[in-house]
Amino acid sequence: MLEATGITVSFGHHRVLDGVSLSVLPGEVLGLAGPSGCGKSTLARVLALLLRPSAGTVAIDGRPVRGWRHRAPERTSIGLIFQQPRLAVDPRFTLLEVITEPLRAARRPLDRAYELAEELGLTPDLHGRRPHEVSDGQLQRACVARALALEPRYLICDEMTTMLDASTQAHLVGRIETYRKRTGAGVLAISHDAELLDRWSAGNVRDWAQ
Ligand SMILES: Nc1ncnc2c1ncn2[C@@H]1O[C@H](COP(=O)(O)OP(=O)(O)OP(=O)(O)O)[C@@H](O)[C@H]1O
Numbered sequence: 001m002l003e004a005t006g007i008t009v010s011f012g013h014h015r016v017l018d019g020v021s022l023s024v025l026p027g028e029v030l031g032l033a034g035p036s037g038c039g040k041s042t043l044a045r046v047l048a049l050l051l052r053p054s055a056g057t058v059a060i061d062g063r064p065v066r067g068w069r070h071r072a073p074e075r076t077s078i079g080l081i082f083q084q085p086r087l088a089v090d091p092r093f094t095l096l097e098v099i100t101e102p103l104r105a106a107r108r109p110l111d112r113a114y115e116l117a118e119e120l121g122l123t124p125d126l127h128g129r130r131p132h133e134v135s136d137g138q139l140q141r142a143c144v145a146r147a148l149a150l151e152p153r154y155l156i157c158d159e160m161t162t163m164l165d166a167s168t169q170a171h172l173v174g175r176i177e178t179y180r181k182r183t184g185a186g187v188l189a190i191s192h193d194a195e196l197l198d199r200w201s202a203g204n205v206r207d208w209a210q
Pocket residue numbers: 011016034035036037038039040041042043
């Protein structure tokens with residue numbers, strides 16, 4: 001279980017999260033809805049171990065996270081996919097380099113990147129292109145491949161498909177579903193699209209406003 005307990009985060013004097021708790025079970029899809037600005041993305045960053053809260057704990061499969069260093073080993077257990085892929089990649093990287101980045105950092109074989117690119121529908125002519133030479137949908141496919149590269153136990157999809165057309169949305173959700181069913185990973189899906197969340201999580205939605 002990916003478990004956040006009593007999470008508190010402030011930016012300056014603005015307390016964004018005040019003792020929030022949430023958990024994602026292995027194999028489940030949990031939808032998270034809520035009004036704009038309520039702190040969903042902030043909580044996603046805490047759960048992905050990118051933002052250290054001022055109070056509260058994150059535990060992965062019962063083990064509390066202690067190291068919040070950049071290369072904390074627990075980081076590889078959690079994949080995060082952002083809403084805006086252009087803000088989530090180094091603009092100098094080719095799509096293939098985006099996908100190989102975590103494999104390189106973890107000293108894993110890079111061949112896996114070609115399989116992931118193919119699974120995400122990125123044809124070889126796209127591999128050498130940089131972010132400004134591809135569409136948002138193609139770049140987001142590379143970001144999903146990157147998030148899956150180290151086979152995370154949990155995936156956090158933060159408005160992953162908001163900017164994309166219906167067919168790309170269906171493809172990306174389908175890929176993550178295939179991965180979830182194969183590995184038993186837990187998925188936290190954050191979206192303003194109530195219909196998508198309801199369908200994807202089979203009604204397992206937590207509404208922040210309630
Ligand atoms: N790095 C930051 N510095 C200062 N304030 C921040 C920072 N990140 C987020 N905030 C503020 O924290 C609040 C919550 O932001 P967050 O992005 O978590 O909300 P959200 O629920 O994901 O919103 P949306 O649904 O619009 O994406 C907002 O008021 C935002 O302006």
